[in-house]
Amino acid sequence: MTSKNADLLIENAKILAEKDGAFSMVDAAVAIGGGRILEVGKSQEVGGAYTPLKTWNAKGKLLLPGFINTHCHLFQVFMRGLGKDLPFMDWMNGSVRLLMPMLDDEAVYLAVMVGCMEALRTGTTTLVDFMYANVKPKLSDAVLRAFDDCGIRGVLARGLTDVDRFPGSPTPPSSGAPVAQSLEDVERMRSLYQGNPRISFMLAPSVIWAMTREGLAEASRYALANDMVVTMHLLETSDDDAFSQEKYGMRTTRALEEIGVLETNFLAVHTVRLEKEDFDLFEQYGTRISHNPVANMILGSGAAPISKLTRLGIPISLGTDGAASNDSQNLIEVMKSAALLQKVRYRDTAALSAKEVFSMATDQGAVAIEMGDQIGEISPGKRADIVVVDLEKPNTTPCYDPISSLVYSGSEQNISSVFVEGALVIEDRAFTRVDEKDILRRAQSKAQALYQAAKAE
Ligand SMILES: [Zn+2]
Known part of the structure; x- marks a missing residue:
């Protein structure tokens, strides 16, 4: 079998499986190319079918649509x-x-x-x-x-x-x-x-x-x-x-x-x-x-x-x-x-x-927002907008149903990494393209200056 090309393979991940109205997590890998999801499935099958330029290890965490x-x-x-x-x-x-x-x-x-x-x-x-x-x-x-x-x-x-x-x-x-x-x-x-x-x-x-x-x-x-x-x-x-x-x-x-x-x-x-x-x-x-x-x-x-x-x-x-x-x-x-x-x-x-x-x-x-054919799901053909969710945190342990846990107990600490259009914008809770401290410092001083000027008027 010839191997297919991909830009990225997210391996060692989990995705949602639904049975009788309840969610559980099952093993998965996701192949991504040109900013889109090419294939989602069992690690061995998807991993074996693609030769990716890069692989990224999700370390057993849950992938959800952004x-x-x-x-x-x-x-x-x-x-x-x-x-x-x-x-x-x-x-x-x-x-x-x-x-x-x-x-x-x-x-x-x-x-x-x-x-x-x-x-x-x-x-x-x-x-x-x-x-x-x-x-x-x-x-x-x-x-x-x-x-x-x-x-x-x-x-x-x-x-x-x-x-x-x-x-x-x-x-x-x-x-x-x-x-x-x-x-x-x-x-x-x-x-x-x-x-x-x-x-x-x-x-x-x-x-x-x-x-x-x-x-x-x-x-x-x-x-x-x-x-x-x-x-x-x-x-x-x-x-x-x-x-x-x-x-x-x-x-x-x-x-x-x-x-x-x-x-x-x-x-x-x-x-x-x-x-x-x-x-x-x-x-x-x-x-x-x-x-x-x-x-x-x-x-x-x-x-x-x-x-x-x-x-x-x-x-x-x-x-x-x-x-x-x-x-x-x-x-x-x-x-x-x-x-x-x-x-x-x-x-x-x-x-x-x-x-x-x-x-x-x-x-x-x-x-x-009329983007139903592009985003909102992790499925082939959709844009690769994916959040990597870590439910092994005090606020979400134990976890019986990942969606109940996320909605009723979830917080920022559960969002570990974020992909948009197949590109990592947050990895292990750190921004990849933004100098966070610099932006926050500049925003604070600019807002303070506007507020003082508005009050003085
Ligand atoms: Zn409004």
Whole structure:
């Protein structure tokens, strides 16, 4: 038998095996070539079939698909911890609105680097950055540079805001611009990163009250013509429906349908305040959801009816949301919180299981962002985004079911190594392409300087 070529062979590993709804771990090896998984199977069979350029010994640890965070605002890493435990408007004025106008290229780059490092350390290999802080020209470029430098798979969801004023605000939004102008920026960035397999784009109209009807329609047309996802905050609070009733004479989801935004490429973020009509429209249009339970709890927004949406077959993914309202980028914590919050909401221990939230963080997350054919599973043909999980730690011993252990007891200490696109970005808990100490030191001093300057204004 002739041996096949591979760039890398991960040997002496374990993968999940499922039987009667419970998971166990079985021996495996994974062959990788061109950033993709070529084959997964028993060590002897896969090992014998390939001549790899390199081998990597997983030392008996568990390989899982990298987690997918479908909603965050990484620039907010610089607002972490500000305005906590204050009423909503005081939190907003003391955190996001305080620092956002001061952001520059260096601040955004460092915030995104720190956020991505935290995400990678906790097993996230793909994240969607809903970048609405476009307070200066080309600020989104700093996000892309950081994605590229740290090695994560990044989706830049370019924020759009085109109203003259937010409701009740006397001043124009600091990040506002006509949609046509923002789309030119998107075009420019897409051509810059064309051919980079780790970088892709979405459109992110902020929220119904930050957009004109024409702007929303234009964004949706562009996204459909260019095969892009449109993602938007939806029904996080009752403000959306109050605004839509006044402006459009109907509820928000119905207004989005009428404007033409509620298409099959729509990723709705939050969906806390749902009524029967919303469930029907989501089902009808195949809407996907990004559920952000930690942020919803921190801001007291409520518990989205995720368990009910799941039973209707609506794809649910998970997001951390920005560090101003989370205050971490840790998807393991989000998985646990998602399961617990549904149990509380429905007073039912079976409302949402570890297995279901793990699926939301992996394969369903991929479907939600239209990357289901590329990521979310360890299977041949998929991109080699793999986390190496070490469950031989005090917090996960004994381990009867690896997914229950990870979701309910897991933490950063269980994420040992991380591959993105077949490349090691963390090995034995150390970054391979980032000088961690240097980035953290620069981020601390830059954030401190911005904060002092904002306070002095
Ligand atoms: Zn958000």
